[in-house]
Amino acid sequence: xxxxxxxxxxxxxxxxxxxxxxxxxxxxxxxxxxxxxxxxxxxxxxxxxxxxxxxxxxxxxxxxxxxxxxxxxxxxxxxxxxxxxxxxxxxxxxxxxxxxxxxxxxxxxxxxxxxxxxxxxxxxxxxxxxxxxxxxxxxxxxxxxxxxxxxxxxxxxxxxxxxxxxxxxxxxxxxxxxxxxxxxxxxxxxxxxxxxxxxxxxxxxxxxxxxxxxxxxxxxxxxxxxxxxxxxxxxxxxxxxxxxxxxxxxxxxxxxxxxxxxxxxxxxxxxxxxxxxxxxxxxxxxxxxxxxxxxxxxxxxxxxxxxxxxxxxxxxxxxxxxxxxxxxxxxxxxxxxxxxxxxxxxxxxx
Numbered sequence: 001x002x003x004x005x006x007x008x009x010x011x012x013x014x015x016x017x018x019x020x021x022x023x024x025x026x027x028x029x030x031x032x033x034x035x036x037x038x039x040x041x042x043x044x045x046x047x048x049x050x051x052x053x054x055x056x057x058x059x060x061x062x063x064x065x066x067x068x069x070x071x072x073x074x075x076x077x078x079x080x081x082x083x084x085x086x087x088x089x090x091x092x093x094x095x096x097x098x099x100x101x102x103x104x105x106x107x108x109x110x111x112x113x114x115x116x117x118x119x120x121x122x123x124x125x126x127x128x129x130x131x132x133x134x135x136x137x138x139x140x141x142x143x144x145x146x147x148x149x150x151x152x153x154x155x156x157x158x159x160x161x162x163x164x165x166x167x168x169x170x171x172x173x174x175x176x177x178x179x180x181x182x183x184x185x186x187x188x189x190x191x192x193x194x195x196x197x198x199x200x201x202x203x204x205x206x207x208x209x210x211x212x213x214x215x216x217x218x219x220x221x222x223x224x225x226x227x228x229x230x231x232x233x234x235x236x237x238x239x240x241x242x243x244x245x246x247x248x249x250x251x252x253x254x255x256x257x258x259x260x261x262x263x264x265x266x267x268x269x270x271x272x273x274x275x276x277x278x279x280x281x282x283x284x285x286x287x288x289x290x291x292x293x294x295x296x297x298x299x300x301x302x303x304x305x306x307x308x309x310x311x312x313x314x315x316x317x318x319x320x321x322x323x324x325x326x327x328x329x330x331x332x333x334x335x336x337x338x339x340x341x342x343x344x345x346x347x348x349x350x
Contacts, residue, residue: 001034002082003065005057009042023047023056029076031065036074045078057081105154112150119145120219128207135208139215140176143222147172151226159335160233160328167229167324172222174323175316179217182312183210190214192301213305221313224266228317229324232259236328244333251329259321267314274310281306 009026024046031039043065047056057063062082068075099106124142127133147168155161183190190196190209199207236255240246246254275282285297297303 001036001065001067002032003029003041003063003078004032005029005059005061005063006040008057008059025057027057027078029063029065029078032062036067041076043076043078108154108156112154115150115153116146119149124215124219128212132207135211135215136180136218137211139211139218140172143172143218144169146222147226151230155230159331160237161230163327163331164226164230164233164324167233167320167327168222168226170323171225171229171316171320172218174319175221175225175312176214176218178315179214179308179312182308183214186304186308188213188301188305188308190305192303192305217309217312220309221270221316224270224313224317225320228259228262228266228320231262232321232324233328235259236325237332240332248329248333251332252325255325255329256321259325263318263321266317270313270317271310274306278303278306 005027007028009028011026012024014022014024024044026042026044029041029043031037031041045057057078062085064079064082066077066079068077095106095110098109102109119142123145124138127138128135148165151165151168152161155164188210190211190213192213196209196212199209199212232255235258236251239254240251281303285294285303288297298307
């Protein structure tokens with residue numbers, strides 16, 4: 001249930017074991033929902049010594065409250081801060097920002113984002129949870145659905161968009177094989193995180209953790225793949241329109257030159273994205289409290305999984321450049337010769 005802190009009645013600070021500062025707060029809180037709505041209670045909450053500055057509460061703050069009933073008495077504790085209003089506001093700001101920067105294209109981007117989430121929540125997850133479907137197979141099918149639907153929604157229907165979709169489809173298949181081979185080669189079983197381990201131990205669940213790992217690689221790489229292919233196709237068509245006399249090989253040469261620059265930044269972006277979510281792992285390696293050899297820590301399932309994610313995803317991204325370049329270089333002159341090239345292409349460089 002939710003509660004609002006009406007008043008901080010008192011706060012004491014003590015030094016606990018190890019020299020850490022502990023903060024205990026006594027608060028007057030009004031229940032906002034449930035059977036106890038409107039009830040005013042008093043809670044004394046002691047914050048974790050190591051995160052006291054973060055976990056301290058303030059007057060007017062909305063919190064999540066747990067209620068335990070035993071021997072006819074009710075005991076209330078603060079579970080967490082209520083972040084839902086903040087998250088909704090941030091989402092609205094994001095949508096407004098997208099519309100402001102992307103204009104009408106922002107509508108397609110937001111709609112495509114909603115479709116992607118709907119496919120993940122409405123198809124991929126239920127198939128894994130309730131139908132015990134293989135996570136890898138479901139993730140691949142779901143990724144293809146996201147690719148075909150959202151790309152046309154976001155970029156519009158055009159020959160360039162169709163080529164980009166076909167290129168992403170082929171690159172995603174390549175990423176699938178790279179991921180499967182890499183995970184098997186590294187002997188990963190998908191239990192590198194605490195969440196996947198607890199999910200495996202949960203009663204009534206029969207989700208293949210290795211398939212879940214592979215599915216995560218596929219879905220996580222899809223967005224970057226789509227970015228590579230749409231940019232490559234658009235670049236090749238732009239080069240051809242600038243000089244329609246260029247041959248197939250000239251277009252490939254120019255396209256690969258552009259694609260190499262894009263790949264350098266995207267691979268770096270992919271590595272940084274994985275590294276950003278794994279900063280605690282890097283800190284643990286540097287601190288090394290157990291004084292383990294470096295190779296032992298890198299051999300750990302969690303670290304090995306991040307390495308495999310980066311390697312498999314990056315290989316798929318790199319292969320997407322020649323795939324998109326070849327298709328666009330071949331079809332751009334063909335469309336122009338047969339009068340099929342879009343007069344106003346709706347696909348834009350990101």
